[in-house]
Each structure stands twice: as structure tokens, then as C-alpha cells.
Amino acid sequence: MRPLVEIKRNILEKNDLEADRLRDRFNAAGCYVTNWISSPGSGKTALLEETLRELIKRGESAAAIVGDMATALDADRLSRSGAMVKQIETIGCCHLESDMIINVVESWDLSQYNFVFIENVGNLVCPSSYDLGEDERVVCLSVTEGEDKPLKYPSTFMAADTILVTKIDLAAAVEFDRDALLSNIRSVTQQPTLFETSAKRGIGIEAWIDHLIQRRIEKVTPVQV
Amino acid sequence: MRPLVEIKRNILEKNDLEADRLRDRFNAAGCYVTNWISSPGSGKTALLEETLRELIKRGESAAAIVGDMATALDADRLSRSGAMVKQIETIGCCHLESDMIINVVESWDLSQYNFVFIENVGNLVCPSSYDLGEDERVVCLSVTEGEDKPLKYPSTFMAADTILVTKIDLAAAVEFDRDALLSNIRSVTQQPTLFETSAKRGIGIEAWIDHLIQRRIEKVTPVQV
Numbered sequence: 001m002r003p004l005v006e007i008k009r010n011i012l013e014k015n016d017l018e019a020d021r022l023r024d025r026f027n028a029a030g031c032y033v034t035n036w037i038s039s040p041g042s043g044k045t046a047l048l049e050e051t052l053r054e055l056i057k058r059g060e061s062a063a064a065i066v067g068d069m070a071t072a073l074d075a076d077r078l079s080r081s082g083a084m085v086k087q088i089e090t091i092g093c094c095h096l097e098s099d100m101i102i103n104v105v106e107s108w109d110l111s112q113y114n115f116v117f118i119e120n121v122g123n124l125v126c127p128s129s130y131d132l133g134e135d136e137r138v139v140c141l142s143v144t145e146g147e148d149k150p151l152k153y154p155s156t157f158m159a160a161d162t163i164l165v166t167k168i169d170l171a172a173a174v175e176f177d178r179d180a181l182l183s184n185i186r187s188v189t190q191q192p193t194l195f196e197t198s199a200k201r202g203i204g205i206e207a208w209i210d211h212l213i214q215r216r217i218e219k220v221t222p223v224q225v
Numbered sequence: 226m227r228p229l230v231e232i233k234r235n236i237l238e239k240n241d242l243e244a245d246r247l248r249d250r251f252n253a254a255g256c257y258v259t260n261w262i263s264s265p266g267s268g269k270t271a272l273l274e275e276t277l278r279e280l281i282k283r284g285e286s287a288a289a290i291v292g293d294m295a296t297a298l299d300a301d302r303l304s305r306s307g308a309m310v311k312q313i314e315t316i317g318c319c320h321l322e323s324d325m326i327i328n329v330v331e332s333w334d335l336s337q338y339n340f341v342f343i344e345n346v347g348n349l350v351c352p353s354s355y356d357l358g359e360d361e362r363v364v365c366l367s368v369t370e371g372e373d374k375p376l377k378y379p380s381t382f383m384a385a386d387t388i389l390v391t392k393i394d395l396a397a398a399v400e401f402d403r404d405a406l407l408s409n410i411r412s413v414t415q416q417p418t419l420f421e422t423s424a425k426r427g428i429g430i431e432a433w434i435d436h437l438i439q440r441r442i443e444k445v446t447p448v449q450v
Binding site: 042071123142151 | 296367373
């Protein structure tokens, strides 16, 4: 059998090529794309639902692609926001790959959407190796998971453009140590964009939505020379 | 390139053979072995620390093998219990495999330990495919993760012998719906052994320790004919 390292390298190289194709499509259509990674149960679906709802309220158009091992529970939740939502049931695969995303967007007119959100399979390890053609990699971490997670999953946090600390309303109940988390984040990655949020209580949502809208404007505005 | 399905089957078949070798060693030494699987941040290290401490207090001998992507933080925590603890740093691998466990126990005199605990990498997906020669597969799920997890990760919950619901002290703060969780568990697996626990408040620990001790007695007691 061929060494596993080589097999994995081939898979990742193939994915990178497909991610570049995806990025070209997203760029041509003016879509701002985020890829959301977290542990199961970190609250990323709740926060994404809130994000879609707020963007639509502000007149933005948005679509979401949701990866899950099984069930369409998350897609059903996200559809309540009024956004276009498509479920990918990965059936045993622990992460999303670019070809799965291509299969979905092939039948879409991407120019209809200012934003495309990709909610990865709940897994803090494997999804971080797969580029999905996104503009921004978002890692969600709930205050209930423990402040040590950036140290224990450094590759995932190193690859994050933005860290969304979730369930901040539970901070007191779990004796969340904010300084320890920030220090651990800083020890694996320099100056990530960070928002502290609670989808349940609406905390931090406005700043996060402002950030997304601003980033899309920067993306689609031609550079003045 | 050979189809990925075949490559994965070969890896799993090799692991199964090594798991059988491991099981033979554990059986010959009279070790009762549990393999702990959960999401990152579910509180499995805290519960395992409590488990080791209580077993040692009751005069039992125990060792633990801890898998992590990076850092020896968990091994350091578990060592405080007084148990023999060995860290496996998986460096990019998202699960433990039997050959990693064999490498550790090769230098151990297993007959010194009534119990061997294997704490897998925090990941609710990939570790469930890998038999580590255990007697009991333990899946931890914290009340903060949401009641839908058994439906979304059915293969992991179907393969569980025991489900440890953790952080039960936070049930009220997160509006935990116990009936919904039990119903979701029952829809993917029949009559699993279930304990509701809080390592922080010492809830459910005694029943869990009784269960472990009883299971080991059943394992090492010769069947009367």
C-alpha cells in the first residue's frame, strides 16, 4: 500500500485545485464566503441562523451550505431565516471538501447572493485541512468548552481568520477565564479578529454583522489606482 | 490512485487485527479497558480524573493513555490522580489507532493495572471507527452540546456501550431537555447504559465507579460450569 502520507497529500492537492476553481466562481459573482468550523455543540448553527436573519433584515442576500454526517436538522433551522439553504449529508465523511461544494453551487446563480456561508461538519480537527475557496475562515469556540482548546487544536486556530467566542451568556455559570483564553489564542496565532457572542441573548451580533458587510464591500470595491 | 474506500478498508482491517492482539494482552493481564470518545470540551478529562481518583481511593489500580493532537495538558491533569498516565501526541492524526496503544503498553507490566483508560482525541466522528481492544466504549456528551447530537452523529452513539452525560450541573443554565436527549439516544441505539454526571459537583460518580468495578469482576471471574 502506498504510504498514507502520500495519499493524503494527493487528496489535499486535488482539493486545493478545486478550491481555486470555487474561489474564481465566488469572486466572479461578488459573493463573500465564510467557512465555519467548530466542535459539535459549540452553537455555530444558532449563531449562523442569527447571522442570516440579521443580514436579510439589513437587505443583504445570503445562502448557506450545511455539512452534517446525518440528518437535515441544521438546514431546517437555518431555513427559518429566509435564506437559501442546501444540506450536504456527508454520510461518514468527517469534513467538507471543495468538490461537495461545487456540486451544490453548480445549479445556483451565485450572483444572486452577496454572502455564502458554509457550515462545516462539527469537528475541530479534520475540516481545517480543507480549503473551500472561502474569503474568511471562522472558528467558533463556546465558553463551555474550556480555555485550553487553542493549545490542543493549534492547526485549527492558526488557520482561523476570525474566532467567534459563543455562548458568552454562560460565562459566569462555567467560570469562563477570558484572559486565559485570549492568552492561549495569542500563543498560537497573532491578532485574529475576535468577537464575543451570544446568539441566545443577541450579544455581539451587530458588530459581527458590521464586520461581514464591511469585508464584502472591501472585496467587491475596485481598487483605486 | 487506488479508490479511497479500499484504502480506508485496508487501514481499518489492519487496525482490527492489532486491536485483537491488544485485547488478548489486556485479557491475559486481567485489565478492564475503556475507550472514551467525545467532542472537544465535553468534560471527559475532568470526569476521567475524578474516575481515576475514586478508583484509587477504593484500592483499585489504574493507568490511563491520553491522545491529543498537541500538548500534554490532559496527561498533566490526569497524573494528579496518582494513576500511571502516558500521553500520545498524535501530531495531526484525528484519532487513536491500536498500533499507537501497542507502542505504549509494550513497556508496561499490564498485570499491575486493574483498569486501563484510553482517552481518545476530542472528536465525535473519526475515533468511532477504530477498535482499540477495549471492553467498553464510553461516549461522553455534555448538556451544553445540545440534545440533537445522537441524531447527528449516529455511528458514534450506536457504537457506545455506555453514554456519560456530563456537566449535568449546567442543565438549568442551558435549559437541558432530558426527555429529548433520551428519546434521541433511543432512536439510534437500544438500551445503552447511561449515567448523568458532574465531575465538578461529584454527581453520578459513585454509581459510575460501582459499574466499572462490577464489570471488571464479571470479566475476571471464571464462568462456573
